[in-house]
Amino acid sequence: MVNSNYYMMDFLYVTPTPLQAARAGNAVHALLLYRHRLNRQEILPNLLMGMRPLCSAQYEKIFNTTRVPGIQKDYIRHLHDSRHVAVFHRGRFFRLGTHSRNGLLSPRALEHQFQQILDDSSPACPHEEHLAALTAAAPRGTWAQVRRTLKTQAVEALEAVEGAAFFVSLDSEPAGLSREDPAASLDAYAHALLAGRGHDRWFDKSFTLIVFSNGKLGLSVEHSWADCPISGHMWEFTLATECFQLGYAADGHCKGCADPTLPQPQRLQWDLPDQIHPSISLALRGAKLLSENVDCHVFPFSRFGKSFIRRCHLSSDSFIQIALQLAHFRDRGQFCLTYESAMTRLFLEGRTETVRSCTREACNFVRAMEDKEKTDPQRLALFRVAVDKHQALLKAAMSGQGVDRHLFALYVVSRFLHLQSPFLTQVHSEQWQLSTSQIPVQQMHLFDVHNYPDYVSSGGGFGPADDHGYGVSYIFMGDDMVTFHISSKKSSTKTDSHRLGQHIEDALLDVASLFQAGQHLQRRSRGLGEEDSTHRRGSLSNQNEGRKAPGMSADL
Template identity: 85%
Template sequence: MSSPTKTWLALVRIFSGRHPMLFSYQRSLPRQPVPSVQDTVHKYLESVRPILSDEDFDWTAFLAQEFLRLQASLLQWYLRLKSWWATNYVSDWWEEFVYLRSRNSLMVNSNYYMMDFLYVTPTPLQAARAGNTVHALLLYRHHLNRQEILPVRGCGGWRVGVLEGGWGTTWPWRRVSSPRVPQTLLMGMRPLCSAQYEKIFNTTRIPGVQKDHIRHLGDSRHVAVFHRGRFFRVGTHSQSGLLSPRALEQQFQRILDDPSPACPREEHLAALTAAPRDMWAQVRSSLKSQAQDALEAVEGAAFFVSLDCEPAGLSKEDPAASLDSYAHALLAGRGHDRWFDKSFTLIVFSNGKLGLSVEHSWADCPISGHMWEFTLATECFRLGYSADGHCKGHPDPTLPQPQRLHWDLPDKIHPSISLALRGAQTLSGSIDCHVFPFSHFGKSFIKHCHLSSDSFIQMALQLAYFRDRGQFCLTYESAMTRLFLEGRTETVRSCTREACNFVRAMEDGEKTIPQCLALFRLAVDKHQALLKAAMSGQGVDRHLFALYIVSQFLHLQSPFLAQVHSEQWRLATSQIPVQQTHLFDFHNFPDYVSSGGGFGPADDNGYGVSYIFMGDDMITFHISSKKSSTKTDSHRLGQHIEDALLDVASLFQEGQRLTRGFRGLRENLGHRCNSPSPHIRASRVTTSTST
């Protein structure tokens, strides 16, 4: 670490005080640097070499050289000029052009989901779970408003990621002992930007004909609730402050007990938020003039709550299918039971299972993930439930009934609702979700091999994808740039020449284990170098994206930038966050940890893969693809991932015995033993009514 960096860190530590608040470090954060355009183009060519034929690569290299000769200097000059006056040279354009100007449906294409605990449900009572969870979420908002949430500081290997629905991070509070981790980040002192926390609550994405915009309110004292096609406004505060969990449970139970039917077309109204954005913008103008109060109650809510009529979660009868169905319900639902414009929708199923559906434009997943960890830990361990499954405390009979929202829907929007519903149902039906916990080894085994856990998984994914498709592809893995002011994400292009060499060696029956292991370590080292570059603002994709935007503003045609902009990410990957390990007792309560979440594929013929390390000995994978594609199959890729992980583990002496034992068991069973297998994991599905 250089002397100026050490001095800067020391000054930041001194002037932030002993008890820094959430936004204490914002003024001290550096601006994201603009990389050298020559370096960026060189790195780009290096990244695409493994997946292009000699002829295609020569053509791409020619376009790159023409770009450097003709347009690069001018575009780079404008970009540096912007970096001098803008807070961040890329983040505002990223938000606008990747998210707000996209005209596609938010459902599947942009939103992502988070799951509840995998093996336990603290209470089977739907209203009680909703009461505790809503109260915990509003407690988090209270801490947020008072800046009582501790700011996160970067440390070795910390990464955050989101691709238009993807996301990930590793543990920011734990040191990673691998010698391959960038040592300049091991201090755990460098603060990360907290700007994205501001819009978690009271935020809605408002559709526009050409461009959406984000509406954020300073406060909101109610939540909007959807149940059986009806909308309600539920106040969250009384004159004495935030309602107790038991009082909130009472209000949700009143909604569940309300026998009134949905009004015509009201039941499917929310499908409009899953429609193409320009269509929804036009319909919303009519809706606003006819049902302004009801629309304002939804869009002005702290967040949206959906009380589903169906159960969800892991079941003993069919563990694999139940998890797949659970993921699908969170990602897409039925197409008309989520308000996809809200910053997030809390989904509470009839058996007490939970989940989140999160809109993506306002922030990246580590922000909502931080909130979700606090929520699960608080509602389960701090608030708890009584022996009969209800929230602790007593109901409040003086509370007014939840307010039913009435929509005066003009006849001219009825066809639009029907059209939006058909489109949403078609999109929902096209998604193939597959979730499976891999329980044969986890983070502890990988650390014992002195490797980065993320790099280990990424190389296994390259092997699995090659076996699935017989070829390599551009791979998107997100890395955080929150080391810089208002930084968001950068791409780690995980399909490297080193990774391809390793995969080919694994598929070559003549290569020895030491040879494969040597190539594997080279691939891991390369991945770590790319990760370090991405985190430090020296990545490829955000720079090329910003150059492309400048070229569009200046009406300069660049075949090279146009080709880069048109690339398809057939494999989009991300690791899921467990950021606040101090909130969970993995040793005494190993089942009380979120089972992660996932996102839709970035390409119609591609996969979306996310993964979470659950404790030390399990990795849960979330895979998505399109059923309409003849080239992909989420379950098939899941089997390849399992086999790839075991094959990579077998390269290490510690993994050979484990792998032999598992494969012998699978052969004896005579069928696929893909976790969660009925004989291994189903017995852990429990419902607890006390903590």
């Protein structure tokens, strides 16, 4: 939790229905439609620049997958199929069947099943409520030993969770952007997705679908089975399908009719012996410490976006990366080792490589920005050089010419052969004080950003890689907005997520002002005020006051 898993957010400004069970029904149905298309090999591979197909191996383990703890190392367990989801609500676990003899349950039938879980008033059994904390913060060897006990004492319940298509958490609290305190509510939303309460997500499942009490959605994703573009592709399909294709009735329920003949969701029974109670309590304590220590900050930057950067004839990602170097230098007064993930799916089973964004060229530009003797034309020239260098490093990383995976492989081999290498030990011990990633929007054809600009995913985020560092994720929402997700540790006296957020906004505006097209942009105090919170014509809570999306009721 926090150190490995990452999160994905719902739409920022709209919630299609305030009914928790209805949103869960549509979302689960849409996710399983994606799995059906995946199984039938109907999902086209992504193409680099519209020509070169990227490896699709990671898609195989999206569903029916669990990370299983081991004493020495974990392993991935993947099932060919699963006809149920595991559901957590108020400390209880349920097995909810997703299919009948006629095939996949309709959204309305799934909604009825979820509503039965919400209406179930039975209490949680002792220690059952906190059992999932073992997946969040327990040492993996400890969790492996406890799981061995569960394999004999509660094998049916454990199999129902680990063998599920995915995990669903029905939260008892609302989340998302609110009118009363937009900035704080977004930060709390990110924190709830990243950490929750430390015991209400099964962090070892490939992903947990989180449905809040006001109908807001989110994902918590386990990282070992695949990288963010894979879960992001699935999430785009899910959001678009549940809103634009499935839709909701005028009263907020899923369309169609419920099926009262379906069996009720099965309450899972855990026989938890006394000897594992201390392990659960210790894991819960660790999870709470992790949760309380992470400082999340999310803010939508709406002064300009991809369209402006495109007019400057620059790479949008490189533009942001160099601006982040300026923001971080102003925040900490020094440069630091910077991680940016780049995919290597041009190769079979490729995962990621590192782009080391803190280059000499980027540092020269940052120093020029802070040097009052430098002119704007000089700064702009240095900025273009820094962008070109970043582009060259990105292309090298994507084409297998990066250094970090190679160095890590050499380090693993040196450990295996018991060979001492001071150089490799030093490289492995260096800390990434700034860890960054862009979340790509891969299926723009699923969304109509011009007519329905509110219906775009607001991206996601991850925890910092270093105790005194930052995690920064960003997504281009349409053409005129960039949403940033920033994380750090509250225990650090050197970092502050909100402070870095202000530096990022200032840096973006200062860089934009170097271009003739951006000289009208002026700094202003940041905050989700009235202009920021409503300019997308969407609501801040459960009322869509702007244009309704296809398939939705105008009353919602």
